Amino acid sequence: MMELSLIGIGTGNPEHVTLEAQRALRTARVLLVPRKGPGKDDLADLRHRILQDAGATGRIVEFDYPERDEAVPYRARVMAWHDEIARRWVAALGHEGGPVALLVWGDPSLYDSTLRIAQRLRPVPRIRVVPGITALSALTAAHGITFNTLAGAVTVTTGRRLRAHGWPDGTESMVVMLDGECSFTTLDRTDLRIWWGAYLGMAEQVLEAGILAEAAPRIIARRAEARTRHGWIMDTYLLRPEGLE
Incomplete structure (x- = not known):
């Protein structure tokens, strides 16, 4: 064997x-x-x-x-x-x-x-x-944030499911992986904050963060530019309502 x-x-x-x-x-x-x-x-x-x-x-x-x-x-x-x-x-x-x-x-x-x-x-x-270091830990370390709120749960999902199902009721924090279509743009919420990163851990690492409505255009532009420059991209992001700790 x-x-x-x-x-x-x-x-x-x-x-x-x-x-x-x-x-x-x-x-x-x-x-x-x-x-x-x-x-x-x-x-x-x-x-x-x-x-x-x-x-x-x-x-x-x-x-x-x-x-x-x-x-x-x-x-x-x-x-x-x-x-x-x-x-x-x-x-x-x-x-x-x-x-x-x-x-x-x-x-x-x-x-x-x-x-x-x-x-x-x-x-x-x-x-x-x-086991290896995950995109989840690399993302939160790069931004200097916690993965979860105090005693809170985290939903880990994909861009495909986010587009299909939106923000699940009762969710405090959500990490989205495998999202090639910037699915955060489908969320109609004004209270969400996003922490996004591409090429996490690499010399080419790119980070953006902020209120979703304000950060989304920056992320879309930087993602497109980075993908054009490198020919590929791997990225992930965390979403959480503003004010939760």
Whole structure:
């Protein structure tokens, strides 16, 4: 049975890679490194730097991520995409034995499907998860704010769900991830404050904060400019009514 370590490497700062993650990288015999496509070479370069800094000596095996078919309904599209990624893992690994390590952006358990994809392998490997610094902690640290209000709950959701369902009743704080469409613009509320960040933890980090109605145009403009400059963007944000602590 293959041993597969899914290693969270944080949000872009090599110094965020934990000692546990570094040990796991050093003990891996094979290191599976995804290439995300044209214009995203800096992501692959960062993974290679992390491997070098960790002292990893295993054989590096790269593979290309497939594109999703946007013409297919969302759930079917994602399932087919996961199937294809699993096939590419198998093709890249060939007859390689373990232990195998796969570097995962952020944390493998938070809005990431690497664990689901690993379950598609046959036989299912023995899986180890090494947690990483999340976009949630990187965002709140960058802004110097708390994740939650005093004894309050936080809703973590996606841009797709925010557009579909709006602000849930009783919600004090909301973190939105995987939002490529600036879904905060769909909220008809004048009391919300937003803390937004892109390229969290990286040298390219961009931050904005303020009352939503005032900050939204700035975020949209800075997001568009940054995406044009880098060719890709990863961002997240926290929303909370003004005055809550």
